[in-house]
Amino acid sequence: MNKRFSTLLLVLMTISLAGIICVQGYWISDSLQSNEEHFSFNANESLGIVAKKINEREFIRYFYPLKKAIDSIKTSKKNYNEACLIKSVNSELNNDAKKVKAPLTQEIKTVMDSIANSLASNNKLQWKHHVGAKERLDQLATTASYEYFLYQNLIKEYTSKIPINKRINKSEVEQFLTHELEKRGVKVNFVFSINENSKSTSVKSKNFHVSSNGMYKAPIFEDEEGKTNLYLVVNFLGKNRFVWSSILYMVLLSSFLVLVILGTYFYAYKQIINQRKISDIKTDFINNMTHELKTPIATINLALDFMKNEKVADDSDMRKRYLEMIRFENDRIHDQVETVLRISHLERNELLISKGTINFHETIEKAIDHVKYAVEAEKGYIKTNLKALKESIFASEEHITNVIITILDNAIKYTNDSPKIDIITENTKNSIILKVADQGIGMGKYCREKVFDNFFRMPTGNVHNVKGYGLGLSYAKKIIEDHQGKILVKSSKGKGTTLIIQLPLITS
DSSP states (O other): OOHHHHHHHHHHHHHHHHHHHHHHHHHHHHHHHHHHHHHHHHHHHHHHHHHHHHHHHHHHHHHHHHHHHHHHHHHHOTTHHHHSHHHHHHHTTTSOGGGOOOOOOHHHHHHHHHHHHHHHHOOOOOHHHHHHHHHHHHHHHHHOHHHHHHHHHHHHHHHTTSOHHHHOOHHHHHHHHHHHHHHTTOOOOEEEEEEETTEEEEEEOTTOOOOSSSEEEEEOSOOTTSOOSEEEEEEETTHHHHHHHTTHHHHHHHHHHHHHHHHHHHHHHHHHHHHHHHHHHHHHHHHHHHHHHHHHHHHHHHHHHHHHSHHHHHOHHHHHHHHHHHHHHHHHHHHHHHHHHHHHHHHTTOOOOOOEEEEHHHHHHHHHHHHHHHHHHTTOEEEEEEOOSOOEEEEOHHHHHHHHHHHHHHHHHSOSSSOEEEEEEEEETTEEEEEEEEOSOOOOHHHHHHTTSTTOOOOOTTOOOOOOOSOHHHHHHHHHHHTTOEEEEEEOTTSOEEEEEEEEBOOO
């Protein structure tokens, strides 16, 4: 995949994913805000109506007994209306009806005390009676507003001096609140309190508490100027749950879809990165293979050109020397092609491995013979300490030999100085262990984790011209695992590397 195209694709995918998440976040935030506003509107409207009902309830409870008592006084005292009520009303005819007032005389106060005592002994007022009484009062307020407000202000003046717990019934307030909230579809737990001067009174729910969220209030028992120090305060305990409830399933569904998209994005991202790595590995492999094949081909062509020379043609020793060179380089090409083919067959599980009983120590010696001249040329050494007493394994001699040669070849290549290699074998239970330790450049954690991957070539620092395709240890791992063995590496940067192979012994 073209790097520029893959980078552009990743950028577009990232922008698209960020856009989807932002849109989802905005939708959720907007829905929550809308639900919050809708809840607040219904809550405030419900509290306003309940506060109005509390006011009306008190007025109704006093109005009819008071009016009946005053009408009785009017009947028994011929001049009472001139002395008290009617005179007061007539004197205010040109003023605002809401400000109509009558003096709270001792006689009227006595009547209202009697009403208050009667109500204290029977504090219940059925809602159906309240509704009927309210309708009659609305009619009175329309047809005889001065009389209505006269009584209203008279009752307000009297009841303002009564303790709040005798004015308001707690269970009735709870009933009003429940009724109004359910009418608006707000089915949520709540606690309430009647607050006076910002402090809770005795008229409150058992578990009432103040919180930073879900608190609403409405004024009650306002005077003719709209002033009061009494408020109905409600704390909605399940507000957040209620606000979330209507969009919860959509939020969960959208979150699930976003997670799916995220998973797909990261999978695609990983695949694109892997494809880029594979592309780089393929390019490096082709370059390395071209270089590896080009050298022996050039050597063969050079040898053939020399053999065309008449002097060489007449010199049998020279011809023999050049023929050996051609054969050697041809074998190098053959080995390189075979290495690639073996890996290819292994990847497709098509490599046929013929196994039999072999002597592991003899196989090690054959592998050492294959590389000892290269070690000697670099003025290094290979020391063996074959301590294992049991050495027979069921394996492919060809492939096990190739594995050991690969490990020795790496020990020779990845060193700054002359190669110094120690080979040790030992037995453990039903296995034989081979350790190949060098004193080369070693490797860090990253390289140790990647060293058995296909095409991985370790950075060589100051060591240059290290040949190979990065297939040797990958091939070794697959062969050892096919023989039910294990291979691992121990290494530190600058302190050499030890390859450890464990293979099962033949048990009789």
